[in-house]
Amino acid sequence: MRKQKQNAKNIIKMLKFVYRLLCRVVYPECCPICDEVAPQQLTGDGVARICPTCRPKVTPVQTPFCMKCGKPLIEYAERVEYCADCKRIAHEYTQGRAVYVYRGAIIGTMHRLKYNHRQDYAVALARDAYERLGSWIERIAPQVIVPIPLHKKRKKTRGYNQAQLLAAELSRLTGIPMDADLLQRTMDTRPQRELSASERKNNLKKAFQMSKKSVQLEKVLLIDDIYTTGSTVDAVARVLKSGGVRQVYVLCVCIGGDKGEE
Numbered sequence: 117m118r119k120q121k122q123n124a125k126n127i128i129k130m131l132k133f134v135y136r137l138l139c140r141v142v143y144p145e146c147c148p149i150c151d152e153v154a155p156q157q158l159t160g161d162g163v164a165r166i167c168p169t170c171r172p173k174v175t176p177v178q179t180p181f182c183m184k185c186g187k188p189l190i191e192y193a194e195r196v197e198y199c200a201d202c203k204r205i206a207h208e209y210t211q212g213r214a215v216y217v218y219r220g221a222i223i224g225t226m227h228r229l230k231y232n233h234r235q236d237y238a239v240a241l242a243r244d245a246y247e248r249l250g251s252w253i254e255r256i257a258p259q260v261i262v263p264i265p266l267h268k269k270r271k272k273t274r275g276y277n278q279a280q281l282l283a284a285e286l287s288r289l290t291g292i293p294m295d296a297d298l299l300q301r302t303m304d305t306r307p308q309r310e311l312s313a314s315e316r317k318n319n320l321k322k323a324f325q326m327s328k329k330s331v332q333l334e335k336v337l338l339i340d341d342i343y344t345t346g347s348t349v350d351a352v353a354r355v356l357k358s359g360g361v362r363q364v365y366v367l368c369v370c371i372g373g374d375k376g377e378e
Contacts, residue, residue, distance in 0.1 A: 148166060151234075166240065182199035185201065185207070207349075208350040209349050212367070214343055214370060217372075218370035225237060229341065242281075259334060260293055262294070262295055262336050264279045264338060264340040264352060280294075282341065299327070299352060326359045333362075335361070336365070338352060338353070342371070343371040353366075
């Protein structure tokens with residue numbers, strides 16, 4: 117009986133390998149920026165990365181950046197620690213970091229990830245996040261990784277939650293468990309990109325809730341694709357803290373620039 121189970125597992129493993137191989141032939145992995153087939157950029161397990169031609173087309177977040185949200189600072193002085201937004205807004209989360217500035221070629225990449233079913237981009241972008249921010253994740257030591265949830269209607273229409281795809285890969289790379297069921301989006305709110313900063317905040321009131329009344333968690337790492345004003349992660353952080361979480365950290369693929377660039 118044990119041998120039969122092992123043989124079945126081996127067959128399933130082989131079928132999965134063949135399926136992945138066929139997918140790569142029919143749908144070859146592409147650079148997330150130019151969307152061209154880039155076999156020379158594949159990693160050992162067949163994941164495409166940003167090709168050398170496209171690397172200069174994206175802007176990684178570098179120092180100096182805001183010590184609260186992670187937004188790059190335009191002007192730098194020794195005593196400048198926070199961006200213009202974080203100087204006037206008391207955010208609910210503990211600290212945030214981002215991989216790329218949301219400008220230039222990365223805008224098209226994020227649009228295709230969210231709306232054109234390019235789920236394969238999530239793996240490449242999550243790996244970039246791990247390479248650039250892995251040491252930060254290790255330092256803050258979250259107990260769980262949680263994606264910002266989509267409302268069930270929107271997830272059904274889109275077919276997936278891009279934040280969950282990013283979180284799943286980061287969970288695999290870091291070994292930190294992902295909990296995609298800890299939070300629920302209870303209201304199908306208007307898209308944040310259509311609203312002003314004040315409208316965004318009001319739009320998200322009572323939009324989220326926890327699936328449990330309380331949790332035994334000290335630190336949570338939230339994952340999202342794009343950070344603009346921080347209204348979404350603030351709303352989620354507020355709910356998590358009311359449920360017993362003490363520290364809420366945020367990691368996003370993209371973030372706007374200082375002084376309203378976003």
